[in-house]
Amino acid sequence: MSVLQAVPPRRTCNEIPARAGVGLKAPHYRRILETQPDVGFFEVHAENYMGAGGPPHRYLTEIRACYPLSLHGVGLSIGADHPLDRDHLRRLAALIGRYEPGLFSEHLAWSSHGGQFFNDLLPVPYTLKTLQRVCEHIDQVQESLGRQMLIENPSTYVAFAESTYWEVDFIAEISRRTGCGLLLDVNNVYVACTNQHWEAVRYIDEFPMAHVRQIHLAGHATDADAHGRALLIDSHDRLIDGIVWDLYAQAIGKLGPTPTLIEWDQNLPDWGELHAEAQRAELILSGDRQNEETVRAAAG
Amino acid sequence: MRPLAEVQSEFAAALRDRQLPIPRGCVAPDGSPDEKRFAVYRNNVASSLIDCVAESYPAIRRLLGEECFRETARVYAAQDLPRSPVMLEYGGGFPAFLEQFEPLAGLPYLADVARIERAWLEAYHAPEAAPLDPAALAGVPADRAVDMCLTLHPSVRIVRSPFPALSIWHMNIADVEVQPIDLEAGGEDALVARPEAEVQARALPAGGALFLTALMDGETLTQAAERALRSCPEFNLTDHLTGILETGVVIAGRLKRRRSRGH
Structure with a gap:
């Protein structure tokens, strides 16, 4: 019998537990299926599973049978002025119907313009006009998918002179107006705060935690702007920075246990290193600061 | 206040054309324009597209070597931006691009090797x-x-x-x-x-x-x-x-x- 016809016997529950999960990457498919590692959930980029068939769907189906799944979109362009791509919404709806993810999230960003897709998360000015447009788009997504979506705070490298809201207030207002949930990306908080000269501790302190349903953690690269000021790049290509772990502990202190994803998209490590990051997050989630300090000391 | 559409048109144009000045109103924390900050977006777009072509055409990458491949893919990506957020479909024009790309005219078999890689990718997702x-x-x-x-x-x-x-x-x-x-x-x-x-x-x-x-x-x-x-x-x-x-x-x-x- 073909492997393609192997139907998983049953599916684990849809709900994402308040544990650490890991971004699912193709080089780790087999290892995960063979060893069934103890992680809370997996997350995939929706667009990577928009092919008609083939190995990505086969592996995801098998892994979904054993783990809860969250779905993270990177191409909906919620922050664009132009209308949402209805074909893309239909593709998302089909994927959600097929894999029944516990959470679906997208970004406060735009990535398409004039029929072209830039494959990057581009910043929006924080104005009333942008707020209205973003909220219209979120309403449309939640209505057409028939479920709540989460919006993620962005990493940014420039600010817009015309912005009239602080980012945290802007995001809080989006959630208040649309009822969407929030995805707090703690690495993005640190990257944006460094680049924009905001206080990261204050950002976490003022973030509307009542609406946060998930957390992302990732690594970043360090650069400098034209004046030699620190410029952090949201690169997802290395271990999570110590300061980001501190901010994460601060956020968990306010939120309580919350599903937390380790994102690593470039320069992939082997599974063990990725899993170790998830285990470190679980120490913080479970309030085991003593062991976390030990891990921290070992990590330098 | 400028309409959002205008802000994004100007931003998108500056992403497409590196010769254009950085968009008005894109500033550093002190309110000054900063070329290097905007360059992060230009680099992100270019390198993510090059990476995508590299993943889809591993044999061409090996045949050309890393540096030559990335330069070739950079020229290709600049003139063939994705038209869909489904990046699995991106890079279909690369074989035809290789066929007419003058600096590689001495390697006439490249385009057909690329067609096999494209066929492989399409079959993978079929x-x-x-x-x-x-x-x-x-x-x-x-x-x-x-x-x-x-x-x-x-x-x-x-x-x-x-x-x-x-x-x-x-x-x-x-x-x-x-x-x-x-x-x-x-x-x-x-x-x-x-x-x-x-x-x-x-x-x-x-x-x-x-x-x-x-x-x-x-x-x-x-x-x-x-x-x-x-x-x-x-x-x-x-x-x-x-x-x-x-x-x-x-x-x-x-x-x-x-x-x-x-x-």
């Missing part, structure tokens, strides 16, 4: 379909079998080349010992398909590409064999039919009504 059990055709009377139309697996791609493109591809994709390849040795036709779990790429015997293309055009076995025979007198229908049934690329067969012949 819809599922179960191969036809050859026994299912056993009951068809011999005199009617020649009037059958066969449906091929949706992952089937055929790449014809005047160069040994499949051999070049294979030597640069698999962990095999690199051997000299005679570019004058003649062309190769490749069948790329994913009838079961994994993508397979194999050389087609003479006439096979014409035969399969005819079947995909909806012609009957007889018509397809006639088409192959016109340019390949040694074409043998039984051998080819057995071959494609064994590889699993046939998913259905149906008898065409005789009166519709010749359409």
